[in-house]
Amino acid sequence: MTVAPHTGQIVESGTPGAAEPARHFTWHSEDGTAAFARRLAAQPLLANAFVTLHGDLGAGKTTLVRHLLRALGVEGRIKSPTYAVVEPHEAPGLAPHATTVWHFDFYRFDDPREWEDAGFRDIFANPGLKVAEWPEKAAALTPPADLAIHIEAIDDTERTVTVHAHTAHGLHLLQGL
Secondary structure (H helix, E strand, C coil): CCCCCCCCCCCCCCCCCCCCCEEEEEECCHHHHHHHHHHHHCCHHHHHCEEEEECCCCCCHHHHHHHHHHHCCCCCCCCCCCCCCEEEEECHHHCCCCCEEEEEECCCCCCHHHHHHHCHHHHHHCCCEEEEECHHHHCCCCCCCCEEEEEEECCCCCEEEEEEECCHHHHHHHHHC
């Protein structure tokens, strides 16, 4: 049996030894989640960012989005887009840079054609905050996240959180937290 020589990197892994900028937080209760959401909402650059949320079912991804939307001035019922895949929200707190928050939940995302059929490419090409739960289900189709927020449930109330900046835009946001 002959093995063909490997002639290149299959998966991009970044610069060897380069540390990805990150910050760590502990939310001891839902009040901690709300306080973090308010700090994030206060960042002017958030208006045109792409933020991904990672964590197991029940980790607190949707709870964080609800607190973020409230901090941005969204009123009325805020429902999870689990079945609709995306829910738009008018957020006066983003003005004057943008006013729309697009909340994606790719948990049930199965087919890349859904991306094109739903017009997601157009949404990402326009101004506005994009927040995505379960982004790994659409990772090949989305642009790089500015911020990736990883939430881990320790118990019923406590969460450990790691926020990674993947872009220069995200680094500015991370520094403001």
